[in-house]
Amino acid sequence: GAVVSQHPSRVICKSGTSVKIECRSLDFQATTMFWYRQFPKQSLMLMATSNEGSKATYEQGVEKDKFLINHASLTLSTLTVTSAHPEDSSFYICSARVRAWYGYTFGSGTRLTVV
Amino acid sequence: GQQLNQSPQSMFIQEGEDVSMNCTSSSIFNTWLWYKQEPGEGPVLLIALYKAGGLTSNGRLTAQFGITRKDSFLNISASIPSDVGIYFCAGQQDTGTASKLTFGTGTRLQVTL
Numbered sequence: 215g216a217v218v219s220q221h222p223s224r225v226i227c228k229s230g231t232s233v234k235i236e237c238r239s240l241d242f243q244a245t246t247m248f249w250y251r252q253f254p255k256q257s258l259m260l261m262a263t264s265n266e267g268s269k270a271t272y273e274q275g276v277e278k279d280k281f282l283i284n285h286a287s288l289t290l291s292t293l294t295v296t297s298a299h300p301e302d303s304s305f306y307i308c309s310a311r312v313r314a315w316y317g318y319t320f321g322s323g324t325r326l327t328v329v
Numbered sequence: 330g331q332q333l334n335q336s337p338q339s340m341f342i343q344e345g346e347d348v349s350m351n352c353t354s355s356s357i358f359n360t361w362l363w364y365k366q367e368p369g370e371g372p373v374l375l376i377a378l379y380k381a382g383g384l385t386s387n388g389r390l391t392a393q394f395g396i397t398r399k400d401s402f403l404n405i406s407a408s409i410p411s412d413v414g415i416y417f418c419a420g421q422q423d424t425g426t427a428s429k430l431t432f433g434t435g436t437r438l439q440v441t442l
Contacts, residue, residue, distance in 0.1 A: 317374040
C-alpha cells in the first residue's frame with residue numbers, strides 16, 4: 215500500500231533556530247502533499263498544501279515566512295520551521311493521496327520541542 | 330479553520346462492548362473518512378465512504394455516510410483492548426488528489442478488560 219515516510223520522528227531545538235522536516239512518498243508520486251499541526255489532545259489542523267513545482271498554499275493564520283514549504287520533486291516535500299519559538303512546539307504531520315477516490319495516507323509525524 | 334463536530338468526546342467501555350460515535354457538519358461533504366490515531370503516530374485510515382446513504386464495513390468496523398451528506402457514523406463491534414486510540418472523522422468536498430480534508434474533533438476510546 216501507499217506509504218508516506220516522515221523524518222525526523224522527534225526533534226528538540228533551541229529557540230531561534232530553524233528545523234527542517236521531510237516527508238517522502240515511498241511508492242507513489244505525490245503532486246500534492248499536506249502539512250498539519252496537532253497540539254496535545256486536539257485535532258489535526260491543516261497548515262498548508264504543498265504543490266510540486268509551485269508555491270505552497272497556506273491556510274488562513276499560518277505565517278508563510280515562518281513555515282517554509284518546498285516541494286521540489288514528486289516524492290519529497292519539506293517543512294522548515296524558521297526561528298522556532300516554544301509556542302511552535304507541536305506534532306507536525308504530512309499526508310498525501312495516491313490518486314483520486316482514494317483515502318489520504320499520513321506520515322508518522324514529527325514531535326517538535328523548542329526549548 | 331473549520332472542524333467537524335464529533336461525539337462523544339471520549340468513551341470508557343469494557344472489552345466486548347459495542348461502540349458508536351458520530352460526526353456532524355454544517356457543510357456538505359462528498360467523501361467521509363474515518364481514521365484512528367495512536368499516541369505519537371499519524372492517523373491510519375479505517376474506512377472511506379463515497380456514496381451518500383451507503384454503509385461500509387471493515388472487519389468489526391462499520392461506517393455510514395449520512396443521506397444528507399452532513400454526517401457520518403462509525404460503529405465498532407465487540408471492542409478489544411487494541412481498539413484504544415483516538416478516532417477522527419474527516420470530510421472532503423471534492424475527489425481530486427489536491428482536495429483538502431477537514432477533520433473532526435476526535436473521539437478518545439478507552440477499553441478496559
